[in-house]
Amino acid sequence: MPRVQFPVAAVLSLLSTVAWAEGFSVLGFEMGKTSPAQVIEAVGPKGKIHNSGTNPYSGGPMLKAEGAAFPVEGLNQVMFIFDPSEHLQAVVMKMDQARFDSVLNRLKAKYHVVTSDAPPVGNKVVRFHEGTTTIELSALHMSFEMNVRYVNDSLLAKFEADEKKAAAEKEKREASQF
Numbered sequence: 001m002p003r004v005q006f007p008v009a010a011v012l013s014l015l016s017t018v019a020w021a022e023g024f025s026v027l028g029f030e031m032g033k034t035s036p037a038q039v040i041e042a043v044g045p046k047g048k049i050h051n052s053g054t055n056p057y058s059g060g061p062m063l064k065a066e067g068a069a070f071p072v073e074g075l076n077q078v079m080f081i082f083d084p085s086e087h088l089q090a091v092v093m094k095m096d097q098a099r100f101d102s103v104l105n106r107l108k109a110k111y112h113v114v115t116s117d118a119p120p121v122g123n124k125v126v127r128f129h130e131g132t133t134t135i136e137l138s139a140l141h142m143s144f145e146m147n148v149r150y151v152n153d154s155l156l157a158k159f160e161a162d163e164k165k166a167a168a169e170k171e172k173r174e175a176s177q178f
Helices: 008-013 036-043 097-110 153-175
Strands: 049-054 061-066 075-082 088-096 112-117 124-130 133-139 145-152
Touching: 036 049, 036 061, 036 075, 088 097, 097 124, 097 133, 097 145, 133 153, 145 153
Parallel strands: none
Antiparallel strands: 049 061, 061 075, 075 088, 088 145, 112 124, 124 133, 133 145
16 A cells, blocks of 8 residues: 655644643544554554553553554654553654654744754754643754654653663762772
């Protein structure tokens, strides 16, 4: 089956600008409410989707879908992350990095920029915030892909705390070697 291509605007038009509590949606799935079964039912007929195990930070299931299941040009893959109660907590989209500027401009038009480090050459990271959601657009300099992440703030805080703790433990282990 041929892959239908639509502009990035198509996916961004699906994204609501209201907080999760008010029905914040990504790719048509409501954050904090959508279940894995609902994602499988919606995506299954359009493309491959499979279980990717349990997320170590949310403690809930993860589903991975092919980008071809969505009408978004340059979308390669989508990861849906749920909490133990099977409510959607994060959506991570892998896209062609060539879409960075157009996606950035669309996100800037809809969301409040919190931090921005997007030089013409080098790694790029721009964070936005809306309600209880952090939206992050990131691209490594020498990569052909970029990530667009929509993450519940409490999940993001747990991830960042765990990463900080792991870095401190690593530093302590390395320091003990000298």
